[in-house]
Amino acid sequence: MGGALRNDAREARRSAILRAAVEVFAERGYEDARMREVAERAGVADGTTYLYFQxxxxxxxxxxxxxxxxxxxxxxxxxxxxxxxxxxxxxxxxxxxxxxxxxxxxxxxxxxxxxxxxxxxxxxxxxxxxxxxxxxxxxxxxxxxxxxxxxxxxxxxxxxxxxxxxxxxxxxxxxxxxxxxxxxxxxxxxxxxxxxxxxxxxxxx
Amino acid sequence: MGGALRNDAREARRSAILRAAVEVFAERGYEDARMREVAERAGVADGTTYLYFQxxxxxxxxxxxxxxxxxxxxxxxxxxxxxxxxxxxxxxxxxxxxxxxxxxxxxxxxxxxxxxxxxxxxxxxxxxxxxxxxxxxxxxxxxxxxxxxxxxxxxxxxxxxxxxxxxxxxxxxxxxxxxxxxxxxxxxxxxxxxxxxxxxxxxxx
DNA sequence: CCGTGGTGATTGAACGCCCATTCAGTCTCA
DNA sequence: TGAGACTGAATGGGCGTTCAATCACCACGG
Structure with missing residues (x-):
C-alpha cells in the first residue's frame, strides 16, 4: 500500500511548492517569477513542480x-x-x-x-x-x-x-x-x- | 518646416495606434494582445508602432x-x-x-x-x-x-x-x-x- | 539478515515555441 | 532627388516545459 507516511510526505512537498510560489509571486510578480526559483525555494528540482501542478x-x-x-x-x-x-x-x-x-x-x-x-x-x-x-x-x-x-x-x-x-x-x-x-x-x-x-x-x- | 499638416497627420496616426491598443488590450487582455493586431487595426505596418511608441x-x-x-x-x-x-x-x-x-x-x-x-x-x-x-x-x-x-x-x-x-x-x-x-x-x-x-x-x- | 529487482518518484539539462522587436529596403513628397 | 516615413520578413532569446536517466525505497527469496 502507498501508506500514510508516503501521503504525508507528498502533501508536505505539495505545500512547500505552493508556499514557495506564494512568496516568489509576491516578491517578483507573477510575470517576473521564474519557475526555477519556485522549485529552488521549495527544495525540489525544476521538473518536480510539474509532478504536483500542471x-x-x-x-x-x-x-x-x-x-x-x-x-x-x-x-x-x-x-x-x-x-x-x-x-x-x-x-x-x-x-x-x-x-x-x-x-x-x-x-x-x-x-x-x-x-x-x-x-x-x-x-x-x-x-x-x-x-x-x-x-x-x-x-x-x-x-x-x-x-x-x-x-x-x-x-x-x-x-x-x-x-x-x-x-x-x-x-x-x-x-x-x-x-x-x-x-x-x-x-x-x-x-x-x-x-x-x-x-x-x-x-x- | 515640418508643417502643421504633417504634424496633424502624425498626431492622427498616433491616436489611431493608441485607440487600436485600447481595443485589442480590452478584447484579448494585455498578455494575449499581439502587437501585430494593434498595428493591423490601426492600419499601419508592424514596425510603425515602434516609430510612435517604444x-x-x-x-x-x-x-x-x-x-x-x-x-x-x-x-x-x-x-x-x-x-x-x-x-x-x-x-x-x-x-x-x-x-x-x-x-x-x-x-x-x-x-x-x-x-x-x-x-x-x-x-x-x-x-x-x-x-x-x-x-x-x-x-x-x-x-x-x-x-x-x-x-x-x-x-x-x-x-x-x-x-x-x-x-x-x-x-x-x-x-x-x-x-x-x-x-x-x-x-x-x-x-x-x-x-x-x-x-x-x-x-x- | 543480506542481496536483488522492480516500481514510482525525482532530477535537471536540453528543447523549442512564441512573439516583441529590428532594420535593410522601398516609397512619398516637397 | 534625397530625407524622412514606412514596411514586413527575419531574428533572437528568454523561459516554461519535457523526458531520458537516475535514485530511493521496499518486498521478498535465499
Missing part, C-alpha cells in the same frame, strides 16, 4: 482556490454564530482584514497577482469573489428586512461598495512601504460602512 | 497617462466649481462613473489590464491613483473641517474607502455580461457614501 498558471489557481475556500468557510461560520445582521457583517469584514493581514505575501498575490488578465483565470478568481459578494449581499438584505438597514440602497450595490472599500484598504496596505496596521483601520471603516447602511435614528416612529 | 508596455503607459491626466483635470475643474464640499465630492464621483461608462474598452483597460504587474502598478498606475486619492482626501477633510462630515473617520481612510467602493462598482460593470447602467447606480452609492460620512442630524446642538 504548470505555472495552475499554481496561481491552486493558491486562489485553497485559500479562498478556507476564507469563505471561516467567514460563513463567523456569520452563522451571530444572530444580528449588523454583528454578522462586522465579523465578516473583520475576518477579511485579519485574514489578509496575517500573511502579507498571500495578500499581495490576492490583491495584485490574481488580477492579471488571462480570461479563464479571471473567471476562476471572480467566481470566488462572486461567492463572497453573495454572502455580503445576503447579510445586508437580512439587515434591511429586519429594519436595521435603510431600504433605499439595493443590497447588491451595497455589497459591492462594501467589498470595494475593504478591498482598496487592503490593496493600499499591500503596496505601502511602511504599512499601518490594517486591523487598526477597521474601526473607522466600520463606522463609515454602518453609518451608510443604518437607518437614521432621527427618522424613527 | 514598445508594448509603453502603449499601456501612454493609455494610462493621457486618460488619467485628462480625467484628473476635469475632476478638479468640477470640484473647483462647487463651494460646498458635499457637492464637490458628489460631482467628482459622478464624473468618475460617467467618464468610464462612456468608453467601455478604456474602462476595461483601466480596471483590469493596468493592474497586471507589481512593478507596473507601483511605479506608474498607483501614481495616478495616489493623486486622485489626494483630491478625494482634500475634499473630505474640507467637509470635516466645515462640520458637514463626522470627525471620527480619518480623511485618508475615508478617501480610500470611497475610491474602493466606486472602483468595485466599475469593475463589476466591466466584467458583467449584461451590465446595468453605471450612472443608474450612482444614486444609491452616493446615499451610502454620504450616509457614512455625514454627521448624524440627531447629534446637533
Amino acid at each position: 504548470g505555472k498558471e495552475a499554481l496561481l489557481v491552486a493558491i486562489l482556490e485553497e485559500n479562498a475556500k478556507a476564507f469563505l468557510k471561516r467567514a460563513r461560520r463567523d456569520a452563522g454564530r451571530q444572530k444580528d445582521p449588523g454583528a454578522k457583517l462586522r465579523k465578516v469584514i473583520e475576518r477579511h482584514l485579519v485574514s489578509l493581514e496575517s500573511d502579507r505575501a498571500l495578500a499581495h498575490v490576492f490583491q495584485i497577482e490574481l488580477r492579471h488578465s488571462r480570461r479563464f483565470l479571471r473567471q476562476v478568481a471572480r467566481g470566488q469573489v462572486a461567492e463572497y459578494l453573495r454572502l455580503l449581499q445576503r447579510i445586508i438584505a437580512e439587515g434591511t428586512a429586519s429594519g436595521l438597514f435603510r431600504d433605499d440602497i439595493p443590497a447588491d450595490v451595497a455589497a459591492r461598495a462594501v467589498f470595494g472599500a475593504v478591498d482598496e484598504l487592503i490593496t493600499s496596505w499591500v503596496l505601502a512601504d511602511r504599512p499601518r496596521s490594517l486591523a487598526g483601520q477597521a474601526a473607522p471603516l466600520l463606522r463609515l460602512i454602518f453609518g451608510g447602511l443604518e437607518r437614521r435614528a432621527g427618522g424613527s416612529r | 514598445g508594448k508596455e509603453a502603449l499601456l503607459v501612454a493609455i494610462l497617462e493621457e486618460n488619467a491626466k485628462a480625467f484628473l483635470k476635469r475632476a478638479r475643474r468640477d470640484a473647483g466649481r462647487q463651494k460646498d464640499p458635499g457637492a464637490k465630492l458628489r460631482k467628482v464621483i459622478e464624473r468618475h462613473l460617467v467618464s468610464l461608462e462612456s468608453d467601455r474598452a478604456l474602462a476595461h483597460v483601466f480596471q483590469i489590464e493596468l493592474r497586471h504587474s507589481r512593478r507596473f502598478l507601483r511605479q506608474v498606475a498607483r501614481g495616478q491613483v495616489a493623486e486622485y486619492l489626494r483630491l478625494l482626501q482634500r475634499i473630505i477633510a474640507e467637509g470635516t473641517a466645515s462640520g458637514l462630515f463626522r470627525d471620527d473617520i480619518p480623511a485618508d481612510v475615508a478617501a480610500r474607502a470611497v475610491f474602493g467602493a466606486v472602483d468595485e462598482l466599475i469593475t463589476s460593470w466591466v466584467l458583467a455580461d449584461r451590465p446595468r447602467s453605471l450612472a443608474g447606480q450612482a444614486a444609491p452609492l452616493l446615499r451610502l457614501i454620504f450616509g457614512g460620512l455625514e454627521r448624524r442630524a440627531g447629534g446637533s446642538r
Whole structure:
C-alpha cells in the first residue's frame, strides 16, 4: 500500500511548492517569477513542480482556490454564530482584514497577482469573489428586512461598495512601504460602512 | 518646416495606434494582445508602432497617462466649481462613473489590464491613483473641517474607502455580461457614501 | 539478515515555441 | 532627388516545459 507516511510526505512537498510560489509571486510578480526559483525555494528540482501542478498558471489557481475556500468557510461560520445582521457583517469584514493581514505575501498575490488578465483565470478568481459578494449581499438584505438597514440602497450595490472599500484598504496596505496596521483601520471603516447602511435614528416612529 | 499638416497627420496616426491598443488590450487582455493586431487595426505596418511608441508596455503607459491626466483635470475643474464640499465630492464621483461608462474598452483597460504587474502598478498606475486619492482626501477633510462630515473617520481612510467602493462598482460593470447602467447606480452609492460620512442630524446642538 | 529487482518518484539539462522587436529596403513628397 | 516615413520578413532569446536517466525505497527469496 502507498501508506500514510508516503501521503504525508507528498502533501508536505505539495505545500512547500505552493508556499514557495506564494512568496516568489509576491516578491517578483507573477510575470517576473521564474519557475526555477519556485522549485529552488521549495527544495525540489525544476521538473518536480510539474509532478504536483500542471504548470505555472495552475499554481496561481491552486493558491486562489485553497485559500479562498478556507476564507469563505471561516467567514460563513463567523456569520452563522451571530444572530444580528449588523454583528454578522462586522465579523465578516473583520475576518477579511485579519485574514489578509496575517500573511502579507498571500495578500499581495490576492490583491495584485490574481488580477492579471488571462480570461479563464479571471473567471476562476471572480467566481470566488462572486461567492463572497453573495454572502455580503445576503447579510445586508437580512439587515434591511429586519429594519436595521435603510431600504433605499439595493443590497447588491451595497455589497459591492462594501467589498470595494475593504478591498482598496487592503490593496493600499499591500503596496505601502511602511504599512499601518490594517486591523487598526477597521474601526473607522466600520463606522463609515454602518453609518451608510443604518437607518437614521432621527427618522424613527 | 515640418508643417502643421504633417504634424496633424502624425498626431492622427498616433491616436489611431493608441485607440487600436485600447481595443485589442480590452478584447484579448494585455498578455494575449499581439502587437501585430494593434498595428493591423490601426492600419499601419508592424514596425510603425515602434516609430510612435517604444514598445508594448509603453502603449499601456501612454493609455494610462493621457486618460488619467485628462480625467484628473476635469475632476478638479468640477470640484473647483462647487463651494460646498458635499457637492464637490458628489460631482467628482459622478464624473468618475460617467467618464468610464462612456468608453467601455478604456474602462476595461483601466480596471483590469493596468493592474497586471507589481512593478507596473507601483511605479506608474498607483501614481495616478495616489493623486486622485489626494483630491478625494482634500475634499473630505474640507467637509470635516466645515462640520458637514463626522470627525471620527480619518480623511485618508475615508478617501480610500470611497475610491474602493466606486472602483468595485466599475469593475463589476466591466466584467458583467449584461451590465446595468453605471450612472443608474450612482444614486444609491452616493446615499451610502454620504450616509457614512455625514454627521448624524440627531447629534446637533 | 543480506542481496536483488522492480516500481514510482525525482532530477535537471536540453528543447523549442512564441512573439516583441529590428532594420535593410522601398516609397512619398516637397 | 534625397530625407524622412514606412514596411514586413527575419531574428533572437528568454523561459516554461519535457523526458531520458537516475535514485530511493521496499518486498521478498535465499
